[in-house]
Amino acid sequence: MKKGFSNRLFFIPIIVFIIICCLSACINGKEINTSVNSKETSEPLIDLTSMTGSDYSSKTDEPEIIEYRTVADGRAVFAGTCEEGATIYIEHDGKVIMSTKSHYGSFIFELSVTPQSSPMEVSVYAKAENKALSESVSGVAYYETDDPGISEWVWVGKDFRLFFSATKNNYYRNDVLDNRQEKNAKQRIAERVTWLDENLGAKPIYILVPNPNEIYGEYMPDGMVRQFETTSLHEQTVRLLNESGAVVIDMKPILEQHKNDEFAIYHHTDSHWTEYAAFFAYTELFDYISRSFDASKPRPIEDFGFRNESRQVGDLYTDLSMDETILYETSTFSNISFQTPVGIPKYKNDISTLIHEEPTKEYTFINPDSTGKPNVIILRDSYSIMMFDFIAERCATTTMRSMWDFSFDKALFTELDIDYVIYIICDMNLKNLYK
Secondary structure, three states: OOOHHHHHHHHHHHHHHHHHHHHHHHHHHHHHHHHHHHHHHHHOOOOOHHHHOOOOEEEEEOOOOEEEEEEOOOEEEEEEOOOOEEEEEEOOOOOOEEEEEEEEEEEEEEEEEEOOOOOOOEEEEOOOOOOOOOEEEEEEEEEOOOOOOOHHEEEEOOOOEEEEEEHHHOOOOOOOOOOHHHHHHHHHHHOOOOOOOOHHOOOOEEEEEHHHHOOOOHHOOOOOOOOOOOHHHHHHHHHHHOOOOEEEEEEHHHHHHHHOOOOOOEOOOHHHHHOHHHHHHHHHHHHHHOOOOOHHHHHHHHHHHHHHEEEEEEHHHHHHHOOOOOOOEEEOOOOOOOOOOOOOOOOOOOOOOOOOHHHHOOOEEEEOOOOOOOOOEEEEEEHHHHHHHHHHOOOEEEOOOOOOOOOOOHHHHHHOOEEEEEEEHHHHHHHHHOO
């Protein structure tokens, strides 16, 4: 009996110690939580009062909100203009809730509005470098319930960048091929490589273009984090095409080298790459083709007359059901100094970033200067539109299949006596290659 009581006495200090540790942890946890809550309720990190005063000799012009729309439940999108180079600050209830950089004097931002916070009144300021904060302009965001339609196709990113939400599976690495799919795809590609070589002495060339958010992921909306160590469908496709014996032009590492160039490689408000980016694919393509066709060496960059132009915004802006005719984006376009056999326009008009309908159809272009140049066929998505005229000028005949027609038509290839089957495709359409 005494021995059992003695044993219980032995455990009492241990129990007391455990209780003290638990109480200490709870107290520390409470302190930590209090600290976090205090931080959340403290003054905002951005202090607008520090951007005014006698330290500045002039004041930034006040911004102008030129369009507002609730594009889906709780998604309130504002677009406007401001002094070039200015940063936009959005204030609500005395706190800066967002800031975004403008792009050549145009800006876009999105606010999240709940039924409880609607209507949400905000003040919008602009600040240019070495100038004081502007006067504010007022905006009101509303929560509205409506069928979002195609507006769900668009993510409003940071610093005047829009992204196509159809790239979601690519971005989060949810679309890679499993072992069986990869094996079947590799076999299908290898069979096509072999058939072209044995029957026509031809080769397939795959130009693989990354989605814009693969190059500019830092501009994606806050909270959209992914696992970069996971293999992407792009990387998987490059590997299996190479292993199948195809010629691959992987544009991802090339475009990464040019992401901070003077000229844009992707439009900010349109889902396509620019002609400037396509030029690098053109150069890679004809560096390869000219090994067999000397007359098809690529032209130097000076012949393309690249320049930055202010044009009406692109297709992602219109997908928000907003008016592309009243907002402008400065982006890069070509002004070629040579003649091509192409007689159709690329763009909707001379001041538009939107692509024209004509290049989506099937065409064959015959080059009067065809000596020593190959016959090619292009299987493609809309990224081909930025370079089909560049290609046609370096080839004898160029057959451009209707957009989205990726059929491997052996009879047609034989009839056209093609030398190369050229695939031009961006990441979100890669699985079309395996059909």
